[in-house]
Amino acid sequence: MKLAPSSLPALPALPALQFGCFVTGTDTDVGKTLIAAALLRLCVARGWRSVGMKPVAAGGTQDEQGAWRNVDVEQLLAAGNLPVTADDINPYRYREAIAPHLAAAHEGRPIEASVLLASYQQLRQQAEALVVEGAGGFMVPLANDVNGDDAGSHYGLDDFAAALQLPVILVVGMRLGCLNHALLTQAAIQARGLKLAGWVANRVTPQMSCFEENLATLQSRLQAPLLGVVPHLSVRHGMADAAAACLRLPLSGKQGG
Numbered sequence: 469m470k471l472a473p474s475s476l477p478a479l480p481a482l483p484a485l486q487f488g489c490f491v492t493g494t495d496t497d498v499g500k501t502l503i504a505a506a507l508l509r510l511c512v513a514r515g516w517r518s519v520g521m522k523p524v525a526a527g528g529t530q531d532e533q534g535a536w537r538n539v540d541v542e543q544l545l546a547a548g549n550l551p552v553t554a555d556d557i558n559p560y561r562y563r564e565a566i567a568p569h570l571a572a573a574h575e576g577r578p579i580e581a582s583v584l585l586a587s588y589q590q591l592r593q594q595a596e597a598l599v600v601e602g603a604g605g606f607m608v609p610l611a612n613d614v615n616g617d618d619a620g621s622h623y624g625l626d627d628f629a630a631a632l633q634l635p636v637i638l639v640v641g642m643r644l645g646c647l648n649h650a651l652l653t654q655a656a657i658q659a660r661g662l663k664l665a666g667w668v669a670n671r672v673t674p675q676m677s678c679f680e681e682n683l684a685t686l687q688s689r690l691q692a693p694l695l696g697v698v699p700h701l702s703v704r705h706g707m708a709d710a711a712a713a714c715l716r717l718p719l720s721g722k723q724g725g
Contacts, residue, residue: 527565
């Protein structure tokens with residue numbers, strides 16, 4: 469399978485990173501934010517200027533001032549050590565917890581690729597370590613011409629990842645169906661010409677049947693190192709540090725200018 473090149477413009481030369489990656493998952497609710505935050509904690513521990521980015525977030529709550537807050541964005545903010553704001557790391561935040569292009573259409577705020585890329589470049593100028601977390605799975609649409617009038621308006625997270633050219637870390641939510649989802653995601657990443665730098669087994673279903681056998685199957689089929697097995701973690705303060713204790717950074721995370 470070979471996908472068309474990214475329809476987004478190429479980025480100019482940017483400062484080198486000690487570590488950079490794009491975090492994707494086999495599905496929604498598989499722990500991408502937890503793992504992205506944990507990777508940031510590992511980078512902070514090395515003394516690097518570290519920041520996360522969530523290009524698009526859908527779903528949240530309204531605070532007393534009327535602003536919409538998203539828990540994933542707040543977790544990434546807390547995990548890094550750069551003095552940035554939620555708007556700096558998350559240029560598009562929508563109220564409904566639905567597919568991003570649908571949420572954008574409902575609010576009349578389309579997701580513009582130029583805005584995403586500009587936000588990324590601004591963070592890249594400040595950081596030594598940059599972890600970009602996707603939304604849902606690897607090929608989630610970000611823009612879609614529902615009337616079919618403009619094929620150029622169709623692009624998704626895979627296009628954005630291809631424009632960044634960061635190595636990809638795949639979060640596999642360990643539950644029934646994960647084998648197929650993981651292998652399909654690997655194929656899509658490779659079809660974009662991106663490097664799968666590693667994967668994480670996140671135990672979203674703590675009592676998964678045949679866990680060790682499924683883990684062994686993934687190790688034999690995924691063409692990247694296993695960076696760690698994260699146990700099922702209850703929602704509490706310090707989750708990112710707990711997950712970080714189960715992970716290691718991939719060897720191929722350093723990015724040139």
